[in-house]
Amino acid sequence: EAGVVQSPRYKIIEKxxxxxxxxxxxxxxxxxxxxxQNLGQGPELLIRYENEEAVDDSxxxxxxxxxxxxxxxxxxxxIQPAELGDSAVYLxxxxxxxxxxxxxxxxxxxxxxxx
Amino acid sequence: RKxxxxxxxxxxxxxxxxxxxxxxxxxxASQSFFWYRQDCRKEPKLLMSVYSSxxxxxxFTAQLNRASQYISLLIRDSxxxxxxxxxxxxxxxxxxxxxxxxxxxxxxx
Numbered sequence: 001e002a003g004v005v006q007s008p009r010y011k012i013i014e015k016x017x018x019x020x021x022x023x024x025x026x027x028x029x030x031x032x033x034x035x036x037q038n039l040g041q042g043p044e045l046l047i048r049y050e051n052e053e054a055v056d057d058s059x060x061x062x063x064x065x066x067x068x069x070x071x072x073x074x075x076x077x078x079i080q081p082a083e084l085g086d087s088a089v090y091l092x093x094x095x096x097x098x099x100x101x102x103x104x105x106x107x108x109x110x111x112x113x114x115x
Numbered sequence: 116r117k118x119x120x121x122x123x124x125x126x127x128x129x130x131x132x133x134x135x136x137x138x139x140x141x142x143x144a145s146q147s148f149f150w151y152r153q154d155c156r157k158e159p160k161l162l163m164s165v166y167s168s169x170x171x172x173x174x175f176t177a178q179l180n181r182a183s184q185y186i187s188l189l190i191r192d193s194x195x196x197x198x199x200x201x202x203x204x205x206x207x208x209x210x211x212x213x214x215x216x217x218x219x220x221x222x223x224x
Contacts, residue, residue, distance in 0.1 A: 035214075040216075042121075042202050042214035042216045042217050043159065045213070048210070050210075056211065100147040100206050100210070101147050101164060104149075104161070104212060105161075106158040107158060108157070108158050
């Protein structure tokens with residue numbers, strides 16, 4: 001079974017530039033999450049999708065962040081414009097359904113550095 | 116107060132030692148819990164789910180105490196390769212998975 005695929009693996013941009021991250025979840029996984037992880041901290045949820053619907057985006061800074069999950073499969077997360085404080089690892093995760101006992105499967109993340 | 120809290124450590128233990136971490140949660144509606152392991156510059160990977168009756172997987176034992184709202188992870192006979200950050204996760208009824216800040220373990224020869 002192929003895992004969660006994310007790209008790019010690393011991204012370095014100057015502040016005020018736009019950036020986009022892509023995620024392909026495990027086939028058949030309806031639920032998709034975007035997390036942000038700062039150094040030395042646990043992942044923090046940005047947005048959660050059930051199929052193509054964003055069911056929880058309360059932690060997404062909507063003035064500069066946007067996300068979409070067209071057709072309920074792949075997802076993109078965009079930042080425009082990026083700020084220095086956005087430097088972090090952006091993790092995508094998926095799980096097969098809404099069962100409380102199903103764990104998350106993570107991609108290897110995109111490490112963003114904003115200079 | 117954070118919904119899921121962990122002692123950040125680091126816990127420095129010698130090889131062969133037994134070490135335990137606790138994780139407290141504030142949302143009494145949390146229905147399931149997991150322990151994840153995260154190596155430096157890698158993504159979190161599932162270590163084990165935590166069941167109400169407690170569960171064991173080799174050298175690892177997880178326990179859930181609903182009355183006191185904490186979960187624990189016990190590692191017996193620590194190996195150098197156990198050095199990592201251990202993240203606990205709570206899942207509430209709304210399918211929200213919330214992570215603790217992680218506990219760093221360093222096993223020394």
